[in-house]
Amino acid sequence: MIRLSIPLRQALSRLSLPVLIVLAFGTMLLGKADALLAERARMALADLLAPIWATLQQPVASVRGAVQEAEFLLNLRAENARLREENERLRRWQATALALEAENGMLQRQLHFVPEAAPAFQTVRVVADGGGIYARAVLLGLGPSHGVRKGQIALDARGLVGRVTEVGLRSARVLLATDMNSRIPVVLEGSRARAMMVGTNGARPRLQHWPEGSAPEDGERIVTSAEAGAFPAGLPVGIVRRSEGGAPEVELFARLDRLDVVRLFDYGLGGILPPEAVARPEPRPRR
């Protein structure tokens, strides 16, 4: 240990806080100037911690399961009545769906329709919250040779969740559709009009830029659009709801507040990726 005189040591300890505050400003500048460096540091840290989070996931999941079980027991009766009613309704829809499926098959045969190949997907676990108060994202825990790429699309059991924005060795980050930086081209299913779904960090993203004369209607279904080559067409996104101020918002099908597992689909789309990913495109694995 270096021996210093007491006044010198006191002066050093008094200086360390201002020096570190200046260093903090320096870090901010560095983070602004070299975004790639910050991203690498983040993914390296996430890779390091992903196994810890993955092990923690089991007790957390079991606690959450127990709480959910208790909730179920509490409103068993009301839930049962609701399910009975929904079951009636779905039975009618099932008959309609079967009839439509048969009709669709017949029409496709007549038109020699070439069906699209089913896309490859892998199911991965959400291990950590990858956002802060001003960002909405999740971190996924992956195996060592995972083959996940930037731009892959994440869906949960119900609908669109978001897009992979950063990939590490053992983890990947998915920017959720509700994040402030998320812009997703969508189609209003009723009128086939295109629009943009813009995240606000709130639970419901907003709709913007629809063509004049086809304003989104309350209850209309929203699906993704293939515009700009970032998403395939027709992935289920949500339903239009009017906010209190009258602005159209989207109630997402996906349950972003309780994501456990997501499916990552590889549609091989490279539209709108960060620059360095465009500079050296990775070869797509052959199926």
Add this chain to the structure above:
Amino acid sequence: MKGRPAPAMGLLRQIDALARAAFPTGLTALLMVLAAVPVGLPGMVSAAALPCIVFWSVFRPAALPPLAVFGLGLLGDLLSFAPVGSGVLTLLVVAGLVTRWRRFLVKQSFLAVWLAYCGVALMAAALGWLLQVVLGWRLVPLAPGLCQAAMSAGLYPGLAWVMSRLHEGMSRAEAAP
């Protein structure tokens, strides 16, 4: 005139002292990593870090040097995907202010310290919001920051209770011959 040098510390003693010195930083870092586990509330990482920083700055400032605060802030920024450096600056400012007020705070009752903590949390939220706006060059709503400050204020009593037990235990171990 030279005094007699103090007897050399045994290896175990040294390890013990080192562990005690590193404990506040280690505990804070562990809490931050645990807070990143998704529970449905965003912004838990910095909400969990602030009570630890304030508590140790008031009651055991020697164990939380500015360099450790810098490291913890950087960890928080990397974990929460906030602009790098914003959390570092917020935590350093908080630690600096609290260390300046500690002679006054240390004598106060638990409730008074909690109230002071609420003020500090609000200030930290305001600073974090300002940095977010300046660094992102875009106006973001203030509500999430206030929400985080409230969450952090709610976390303080529980964390402070645990940490004051640990602090007492550590003081007792230090006082023992």
